[in-house]
Amino acid sequence: EAQVTQNPRYLITVTGKKLTVTCSQNMNHEYMSWYRQDPGLGLRQIYYSMNVEVTDKGDVPEGYKVSRKEKRNFPLILESPSPNQTSLYFCASSFGVSSPLHFGNGTRLTVT
Amino acid sequence: KNEVEQSPQNLTAQEGEFITINCSYSVGISALHWLQQHPGGGIVSLFMLSSGKKKHGRLIATINIQEKHSSLHITASHPRDSAVYICAVVVDKLIFGTGTRLQVFP
Numbered sequence: 001e002a003q004v005t006q007n008p009r010y011l012i013t014v015t016g017k018k019l020t021v022t023c024s025q026n027m028n029h030e031y032m033s034w035y036r037q038d039p040g041l042g043l044r045q046i047y048y049s050m051n052v053e054v055t056d057k058g059d060v061p062e063g064y065k066v067s068r069k070e071k072r073n074f075p076l077i078l079e080s081p082s083p084n085q086t087s088l089y090f091c092a093s094s095f096g097v098s099s100p101l102h103f104g105n106g107t108r109l110t111v112t
Numbered sequence: 113k114n115e116v117e118q119s120p121q122n123l124t125a126q127e128g129e130f131i132t133i134n135c136s137y138s139v140g141i142s143a144l145h146w147l148q149q150h151p152g153g154g155i156v157s158l159f160m161l162s163s164g165k166k167k168h169g170r171l172i173a174t175i176n177i178q179e180k181h182s183s184l185h186i187t188a189s190h191p192r193d194s195a196v197y198i199c200a201v202v203v204d205k206l207i208f209g210t211g212t213r214l215q216v217f218p
Contacts, residue, residue: 033206042210043198058205090155098143098162098202103155 002027006091006104013081014112021076021107023091029102031094032074033058034066036087037106043090048097049074081111115139116201118209125216131186133212135199138180143202146173146184149211150195158184158197189216 004025013019025032033048035058045058049068063085065077074093078085091104116137125131135144143162149155159166159173161182166173170189175182186193196211 035208040210043200043208045205045208048205056205059207088153092155097204097206098160100157100160101145101147102157103147106153106155108153 002102004091004093004102004104006089006107008107009105010108012110012112015082016080019078019081019109021078021089021091021109023074023076023093023104024072025074025093025102026072027093027102028071029093029095030071031096031099032068033092034064034074034076035090035092036060036085037090038087046076046089050097081109083111085109086111114210115207116199116209118197118199118212120212121210123212123214125189125214127190127216127218129189129216131189131193131214131216133184133197133199133214135182135184135209136180137182137201137207139201139203139207141177141180141201141203144175144182145200145202145206146182147198147200148195149198155198186214189214191216191218 030051034046035043047066049055089107092101094101119134146158170187172185198211200206200208
């Protein structure tokens, strides 16, 4: 089944403890991206990748890192999480930014 | 001012009604996405369009590039259409509207 798999679904952590949210797709998509969704602000793009070893900042990249070592995986890394990074996170993939998007199920992160 | 504006923000309807959700944008775009997010959070892509009109079942999406405007129509609305509908425009990246919350009552 074609899908984007995000893990974990829920994560509660403390300020400063490094964490990684994984994202994997099995559709051979070139384009992958990360978003955060906050009440009243909607979805905002954190980082995106057009292909392996190519990543670019979105609108809100501060405090996040990504890597794209393989086509299928695009992990989101929070080196030193802070409470303002408490949010709902989505990964998405597609053949290109102008192609239909496939979203993961989301990761609800709480940083205390 | 947001680059992508959706209206209305909230919409309630009776089952069977015709629904229109609007998306206006202020930047030059190459394409526009319509997304659906159900309670519980999952996001599904409904349409991606760069010109004209697309139809899928009871859903119709139109775009007017010159007027920088797109609409999503739902014919014969049903309670299962209750969701948040989000438009996103494609520049070199995606810029999202804040969504329209639709509730359809039986």
